[in-house]
Amino acid sequence: MPTLQWLTRDEDVRAAEKVPYRLLEEDPALGYGDRDTGNMLIQGDNLDALKALLPYYAGQVKCIYIDPPYNTGSAFEHYDDNLEHSKWLAMMWPRLELLRDLLAEDGSIWVSIDDREGHYLKVMMDEVFGRSSFIANVIWQKLYTVKNSAKYLSDMHDHVLCYAKNREYWSRNLLPRSEKSAGNYSNQDDDPRGPWTTNAVQARNYYSLGSYSISSPTGRIHRPPSGTYWRISEQKFHELNNDNRIWWGKGGDSIPRVKKFLTEAKQGIVPATLWAYQDAGTNAEAKQEIRAVADDGPELFVTPKPEKLLQQVLHIATNPGDIVLDSFLGSGTAAAVAQKMGRRYIGIEMGDHAVTHCAPRLQKVTDGEQGGISTARNWQGGGGFRFYRLGSPVFTEEGQIQPDIHFPTLAAHIWFAETGQPWTEPQPLSPFLGAKDGRGFALLYNGILGDKSVNGGNVLTRKTLAIIRDAAGGFDGPLTIYGERTVLADASLDAENIVFKQTPYDVRARK
Structure with missing residues (x-):
């Protein structure tokens, strides 16, 4: 498979491994609503x-939409959108790797891009996600009028590259049938079954039973046009004609x-790869939407995306309650649309x-603002969000835990390191973290057992082992237990089918 080469590639493809795990620290003052x-x-x-996010959301995100900087030379205050080409590739690779790890097995990623970097991005995503995971290159008509000031050709479209995490598990939703598409159906003969459209009876594919003659109600004889065949047998044709299904x-x-009757048609339309501005909006619409919620929005966000575009993506790729991720949030359109559509x-x-x-x-979305797709979605407000900032690293440069890390944080990282899966914090907390593939995992750390004395409860003893077994709720399989030390002899650990790992020395960050 072809691969991209650039000056710092060898270092960049390993960059995600070197990124430290950091804490997510909530700022309650900036959260809003529920x-x-x-x-x-x-x-x-x-x-x-x-x-x-990996220890908590790996494999959980149903749809990722990102609108990264296009590297067009535009002067964005909040992005360096004039990156030299190899630096742009270096910026994108590790982010795509981490996004892939967050994506659910039945999830998909959609990336907006233009022609300057779009074809390089396609090759890069083939590498990161696999060529077999490629779904489509959607062409979005971002403008509806030609720019007469264009020096060469008037640029009127962007690309939206779509990849599945795993094509075997991914499926798309049909788009709702529009009034325009329903208008293609009529009822010229007052058929009691309602409006209908028609499909050709002939096709170019050879069919052994498709060369017969047909007599019309007026007696005119029809044979398949030159180079074609009837698509159905003569017997089937007469059955359809007797049922008034031939026009x-x-x-x-x-x-x-x-x-083909409207009542028998699919309840939706198969998504196509050409998205006209009438269905997916334009850059001009996006600026109007931003202007409605921020006076300086059109100046700050030069090429925002319209809510219709994100509605199209999320309708195809998600269902209510699914998690949507946008790591280049920009003006906040993806989050706003997700909330209005009942997605997280x-x-x-x-x-x-x-x-x-x-x-x-x-906040305005939560309060029920009526811009963008609000009317179409009958949006009346509701929901809310939590606001977070990045805190200090969880691990030192040597991979050991920071001394002030709380139990749930370390538990999530240990679970992720051992299983590759996100950890859901149980209530109430217990030293038993859970079981995966027949093996249980436990952590003795920071007084989880209620003993606040020095090293209290962080040492594996017969007593703490009994507490872990009790918290495991009947799980009696092999255990991996993390703690400061153990007083149990190796023979006892073997007899109990326990692997003991010492904190902080045996705790390592996973990629």
């Missing part, structure tokens, strides 16, 4: 934030066509405008 909806707004570098035209002697979201933005623009916009 904070228990599962929505998160994170301020900080998205590479660090994506790594911080001969108003005069009764046209070449026959098969009726994680939005990451590194600049100050995470506070000055994203949070206020999502």
Whole structure:
């Protein structure tokens, strides 16, 4: 498979491994509405934030949409959008790797890009996600008028590259049928079954039973046009004709066509790869939407995306309750649309405008603002979000835990390191973290057993082992237990089918 080569590639493809795990620290003052909806707004570098999310959301995100800087030479205050080409590739690779790890097995990622870097991005995503995971290159008509000032050709489209995490598990939703598409159906003969359209009876594919003659109601004889065959057998044709499912035209002697009733059609439309501005909006619409929620939005966000575009993506790729992630949140459109469509979201933005623009916009969404897709979705408000900032690293440069890390944080990282899966914090907390593939995992740390004395409860003894076994709720399989030390002899550990790992020395950060 072809691969991209650039000056710092060897270092860049390993960059995600070197990113430290950081804490996510909530700022309650900036959260809004119902904070228990599962929505998160994170301020900080998205590479660090994506790594911080792994122990909690790896394999959980149903849809990722990102609109990274296009490297067009535009002067963005909050992005360096004039990166030299190899630096742009270096920026994208580790982020795509971490996004892949967060994606659910039946999830998909959608990336907006233009022609400057789009074809390089396609090759890079083939490497990171696998060529077999490629779904489509959607062409979005971002403008509806030609720019007469264009020096060469008027650029009127962007690309949206779509990849599945695993094509075997991914499936798309049909798009709702529009009034325009329903208008293609009529009822010219007052058929009691309602409006219908027609499909051709002939096709170019050879069919051994498709060379017969047909007599119309007026007696005119029809044979398949040159180079074609009837798609159905003569017996089937007469069955359809007797059921008034053949249309001969108003005069009764046209070449026959098969009726297709609206009531029998699919309840939606198969998504295509060409998205016209009428269905997916334009850049101009996006600026109007931003202007409605932020006076300086159109100046700050040069090429925002319209809510219709994100609605199209999320309708195809998600269902209510699914998690949507945008790690280049920008003006906050993806999060706003996800909330209006009943999806959960994680939005990451590194600049100050995470506070000055994203949070206020999502507050207005919660209060029921009526811009964008609100009318179409009958949006009346509701929901809310929690606001987070990136805190200190969880591990030292040597990979050992920081001394002030709390139990749930370390538990999540140990579980992720051992299983590769996110950890859900149980209530109440216990030293038994859970079981995966027949092996249990436990952690004795920071007084989880209620003993606040020095080293109290952090040592594996017969007593603490009994507490772990009791917390395991009947699980009696092999155990991996983390603690400061153990007083049990090796023979006892072997007899109990226990692997003991010492904190902090045996705790290591996973990629």
